[in-house]
Amino acid sequence: MSSTVQRAGAFAAVGTLAFAVPVAAGLASPALATVAATAPFVAVALFAMFAIGPETAVFDIFARPGDYEDGRLYGLAAFALAAASLAFLSVQFDLPVWVFVATVVLVAYGNFGQRVAHRLDSDEVVATAGFVVTGFACGTAASLVAARTGAGSVAPSTALFLAGTGALVAALFRSVLFERDDPLVLLSVGLLLWLFFELDPAVGTTRVFVALGVSAVLGYAAYALDTASLPGMLTGVLLSLLTIVLGGYGWFAMLISFFGLGGLSTKYQYEEKQDRGIAEENEGARGSGNVLANSIVALLAVLLWAASPTHVSVDPDIFLYAFAGAVAAAMTDTFSSEFGGLYDNPRLITTFERVEPGTDGGVTWQGVVAGLVGAGIIAGIAAVTIDGVGTAGALLILCCGFVGMTVDSLLGATVEGTVVGNQGVNTLATLAAALTGVGAALAVSLV
Template sequence: MQSTLRRAGGFAVVGTLALAAPVLKAATFAPFVAIALLAAFVVTDGPLFEVFARPGDHQDGRLNGLAGFALAAAGLAILVVAVDMPVSLFVAAVLVLSYGNLGKQCVAAVSDDPFLGTSGFVVGGFLGGVLGQVGVATATTLPTAYPLFVFLASAGAIVAALFREMLFERDDPLVMLSTGLLLWSFDALSGAIGTVEIAAALALTVAFGLVSYVLKAASVSGMLSGVLLSLLVTVFGGFGWFAVLMSFFAIGALSTKFRYDEKLDRGVAEDNDGARGTRNVFGNAAVALASVIGFAASAHTAVDGMLFQYAFAGSMAAALSDTLSSEIGGLYDNPRLITTLERVDPGTDGGVTWQGELAGLVGSAIVAAIAAFLLSGVTGLLGGAVVLLGGLAGMTVDSFLGATVEGARIGNEAVNFSATLVGAAISTGAAFVLF
């Protein structure tokens, strides 16, 4: 355990070299290239080798992990010069990963709880990201925009933690590069962010993460996915968007836990005690994420942002409608296949019951009502009806795909994505025609 903590500390020291970027400017990549060469060809044994060596490095006789880490940092540094990537984001990406890994290993020294370890990564990465951006602003003439720094550091830490959860330790270079490019995108989409706004957004997303963990509604990676979605939706869309998103996550999670033992006996329960993973989260919410990013981008284009609000609400209505239809309908006997109306066993893909259809209608109506009250572009009863229509269409498509292609050709997550995409398309198309 001490060796992994010592190694994480060594990588953090190397990552801290990124703070020299405002001084080195175009030569920022040079120290990282030098470290990569030393790691690959010069430092092959001895105390320094032991500090940075990962298990496979001893067999190869070179510091592969350190070389890859340094080359990834050098690659990001070259982007600063070649395509004008903001230097503050380069520094933030390197320090998010460096100090995130250090934070995780500090927690691992005293606890093997995966949630606490991930929390240590996020906290360490967040602090590294904030301090990196502040350091660059202090050393240059760049403005010190603390709310923006906090948002980017938070998003970067969560993104990096999610990738680290899904990938292996040797994939740190990929994590660093991906985090840097995503931070660049988030920065380009961000408008003016106020102190109260970012504080409230962080409070809501942290609370969501804690509740998901306590109720065991999601795996660690699923929790990170939901937290990232919540943060981006709140910052790019607003608190009304967050309320719509939470209507799906909260009601959907409760419906999954509802009479879970009975569903387990009937063979219709979700795996892993109902805890949602990353694939499930993004299968249901990828369209919603694309919609909120499109809404943020619409401020820089001639596209009407209202359409993205209907796409977002329609996709979430479809997601909740389908979830309630499955979770409630699975408790009743005599389902019928949606394509032929023949009786099938409970849990059969594409099998529906009238109780499940009614529950799906209620779920779609809940999202439609919240959207009509809280989203500025979704106005009045007609706007709510458009969202309701999208939700019901998505639920129906999900059942149809379940009866025809799910299992043999595509998986459940792909079906969920298709259903939410249809919900978004129907709502957006109707809104375009009617408004």
């Protein structure tokens, strides 16, 4: 049986076939171009399924553990067919060929970098860093090389942004999926990078490097302080990168304040929270599901802001208040539960009856105050860092936080645990706050 490093290197070599697609895509006949672009990967898949027997040395190089049981290289075949599918999209539709090349190369070579890093140091974070760094570097280089071979033009800043985003998305998916799901990772990354390319982010190279560096440092700090699991860290880093590049530094300041202060509030008097039965699981380290539940609405607001007014015929500043409102709601919910849960005699928000600490929908006046302080922090950051927000905008964001906190408590008292779970409640609360921000901003003509 081959080593994981050798097998990853062999898959990387197959991924290198992606560089043949720009040449094939330039053929005059669309039908011929499609056949030429997909043929190398389809051939690999056919050989993997029918021509390479389990007794051969080639089989041993590419085989994953499950392939030995089946006697066929299903892993290699699935990877090659996923690449062929993306090649088809790049020729027949609007997926830029250089984006296709970058996707295949960053996933294939990122996996190789991860295996090499794991061989040198078994720490999971080191191995993941090996994937991200290698995938980012190779994906960027692949974008630029493919563009020079006739696969369209690409600005260096765009190549850096998409390669960094793709490497983080791929690493995140790989951290929560199995190795055999690499074809799904490849397809998902390719389609997401296509989406981000269509947003056409007009940013400079310096800003992308700043975004990558700051996000990585703060993400590792969150992991080192045990405020986030590895998937949670990757999710936070990805969201931070997208927020800086697509939104701006002021947007990022709000988001990172929530990540940082929210994580620290979870750690505050953690042992007492354990005694009360209200402590977060995993020593307070938030996973990707928790991070996304609190941030997915804000991320959608950033994407819509970047898409407007070119793709969405709406004033983009509307989405600023949606973003700030969602982040303020996430902060109020976290502060109110993490600090308010330390006090006795909470009351159910629907009936005002006394309930046990930690009861869904139970509130204390101390928790409400703490939540408003959290919303005030986000509102103050927005007023200081973003032009046009001002005092009126800050008060609006504060109100959004209060609405989100209230909706979270109401849902907790009525439907949490029966209709939706905790993460679903968090998402709905941030959505209510975002919609409040949009509606109020329009009503008072802040945009």
